[in-house]
Amino acid sequence: MQYYWSDISRINLLERYTTIWKGILTNENIDSIWIKPDQIELLKDIFVDSCERNFYIHLDENNIYISLCQDSSYYYYEFEKDILKLLKTIEKKFEIKINEGNFNCWECKPFPNSYRYYIFKKDNKFKLKKNVLNWDKYDDIKKK
Secondary structure (H helix, E strand, O other), X not given: OOOOOOOHHHOOOOOOOOEEEEEEEEXXXXXXXXXXXXXXXXHHHHHHHHHOOOOEEEEEOOEEEEEEOOXXXXXXXXXXXXXXXXXXXXXXXXXXXXXXXXXXXXXXXXXXXXXXXXXXXXXXEEEEEEEEEOHHHHHHHHHX
């Protein structure tokens, strides 16, 4: 069986591939007021202003679920540039405290990477921890 990327000469290195995103943000204080369902459109506007993308956002008790399908390209380096400022904006606008978050990203291209981000607070400032998984590199390391 031959995959479309089996012939490396056929891969267009200049092509911009999409990514798939999903994530969750958690409220710092379970007993405090969180974002209300009637404020979800305002939250979506904040995401559009910060990230210039239309994310799907769902509220569930003390969690905000966020996802982006592959119809809109949004790359890991854009996320890293936008996310901390976005979180500060959300906290300020809604007068809430975000405790932590997890985001996952999958590249839709040959030899892709997967990214996992963990967002947490240290000294009342957001911090971002990143893990990168590449199966091809993992297989090479495993063989050694």
